[in-house]
Amino acid sequence: xxxxxxxxxTDDKTVMRRDRFRPRDWDVLGWKYSLLSSVGTAPFNHTIxxxxxxxxxEFKAFSAADKSFFRRWLDWTDTNAEVLxxxxxxxxxxxxxxxxxxxxxxxNRGFVFVFNPNYxxxxxxxxxxxxxxxxxxxxxxxxxxxxxxxxxxxLIGKPGSGVWSYGDVVKIAMPxxxxxxxxxxxAVPMTAAQVFNASGSVTVSSGVVxxxxxxxxPGTSVPLQILLPAGPPLIAPMRLVVNGRETPFRRxxxxxxxxxxxxxxAF
Numbered sequence: 001x002x003x004x005x006x007x008x009x010t011d012d013k014t015v016m017r018r019d020r021f022r023p024r025d026w027d028v029l030g031w032k033y034s035l036l037s038s039v040g041t042a043p044f045n046h047t048i049x050x051x052x053x054x055x056x057x058e059f060k061a062f063s064a065a066d067k068s069f070f071r072r073w074l075d076w077t078d079t080n081a082e083v084l085x086x087x088x089x090x091x092x093x094x095x096x097x098x099x100x101x102x103x104x105x106x107x108n109r110g111f112v113f114v115f116n117p118n119y120x121x122x123x124x125x126x127x128x129x130x131x132x133x134x135x136x137x138x139x140x141x142x143x144x145x146x147x148x149x150x151x152x153x154x155l156i157g158k159p160g161s162g163v164w165s166y167g168d169v170v171k172i173a174m175p176x177x178x179x180x181x182x183x184x185x186x187a188v189p190m191t192a193a194q195v196f197n198a199s200g201s202v203t204v205s206s207g208v209v210x211x212x213x214x215x216x217x218p219g220t221s222v223p224l225q226i227l228l229p230a231g232p233p234l235i236a237p238m239r240l241v242v243n244g245r246e247t248p249f250r251r252x253x254x255x256x257x258x259x260x261x262x263x264x265x266a267f
Contacts, residue, residue: 001038001041001042001044001045001046001047002034002038002047002049003031003034003035003038003046003047003048003049004026004027004030004031004034004035004048004049004050004051005027005034005049005050006049006050007022007025007050008022009021009022023054023055023058024052024054024055024057024058025050025054026050026051026052026058026062027050029177030177032069032179033115033177033178033179035070035073036073036113036115036149036179036181037115037179039073039076039077039113039181040087040101040102040113040115040179040181041087041102041113043077043081043084043087044081044084046074046077051070080104080111082106083104083105083106083110083111084104084111085104085106086104086105086106086110086133087102087103087104088102088103088104088133089101089102090102090103090112090126090131090132091114091124091125091126094115094117096117096118097118098118098122099114099115099116099118099122099123099124099174100114100115100117100124101113101114101115101124101126103126103132103133104133105132105133105134105184106133108134108135108141108186109183109184109185109186110133110183110184111148111181111182111183111184112126112132112181112182112184113179113180113181113182114126114172114174114179114180114182115174115178115179115180116174116175116176116177116178116179117177118176118177119176119177120176121173121174121175121176122174122176123171123172123173123174124171124172124174124180125169125170125171125172126169126170127167127168127169127170128143128164128165128166128167128168128169128170128184129166129167132184134166134184141165141166141186142163142164142165142166142186142187143163143164143165143166143184143185143186143187144163144164144184144185144186144187145164145170145182145183145184146182146183146185147180147181147182147183148181148182148183149179149180149181150178150179150180151199153199154197154198154199155194155195155196155197156170156172156182156196156197157196157197157223157225157227158170159223159257160252160255160257161227161252161255162194162196162225162227162255163187163227164187190227190229190230191229192229193209193226193227193228193229194226194227195211195214195224195225195226196224196225196226196227197222197223197224197225198214198215198216198222198224198260199213199214199215200212200213200214200215200242201213202226204228207238207239208238208239208240208241209226209228209239209240209241209249209256210241211224211226211240211241211242211243212243212244213243214242214243214260215262216260216262217262217266217267218262218263218264218265218266218267219261219262219263219264219265219266219267220261220262220266221259221260221261221262222259222260222262223257223258223259224242224257224258224259224260225255225256225257226240226255226256226257227254227255228254228255228256229254230253230254240256240258242258242260247260
């Protein structure tokens with residue numbers, strides 16, 4: 001439940017300093033992970049150990065967007081308190097060399113938190129069943145997985161279908177030292193095409209599927225999915241245009257898939 005860290009104030013002579021000793025020590029790279037770790041493991045014991053307030057320059061460098069992020073997730077905890085009462089560990093215990101996580105599900109909807117404390121990309125896997133809190137009577141049910149962090153609003157698609165089913169194993173490619181927050185909810189009948197695995201808007205007209213606003217990390221590739229509304233009349237797409245570029249695709253029933261690579265060099 002401790003968010004960020006409390007800097008040691010004892011100097012090399014074991015004297016507890018009460019002056020300007022180590023005033024600037026904000027965890028620039030790790031504070032979001034720490035905040036989300038508290039939300040996903042101890043939401044009723046938030047203890048903010050340190051914020052950038054002891055040094056004026058550091059305080060001024062803490063942006064309005066960062067302050068908003070911090071407050072939003074504290075407020076999010078309050079808003080979803082009843083769901084978070086069902087929080088439980090999944091995947092396995094936290095340790096180096098593996099990914100861990102928690103889940104809070106009630107009424108067959110809720111949230112999954114996945115944490116990668118390692119300095120390399122690793123996969124995190126969990127199953128859509130009772131192990132995360134879905135009920136046994138949900139067999140055959142279908143679910144939509146939406147990412148809340150770090151890519152807010154992005155839908156995570158099941159390969160070949162987009163929508164997930166009870167019993168499916170969900171594998172998340174976790175960036176190094178990153179926390180991922182997912183929302184699990186029952187799927188509802190679609191009335192319009194939807195984009196999975198990337199941001200973007202989609203329109204379908206005269207056999208042309210047009211996706212705009214697709215963005216991602218430079219030098220990376222994503223398996224872009226477009227789920228078309230099922231049932232007649234289902235227009236067979238003859239072309240796929242992504243951000244103005246004609247893009248090769250494959251189609252399986254009402255799912256259009258393409259590998260999209262973003263310009264630039266991966267860091």
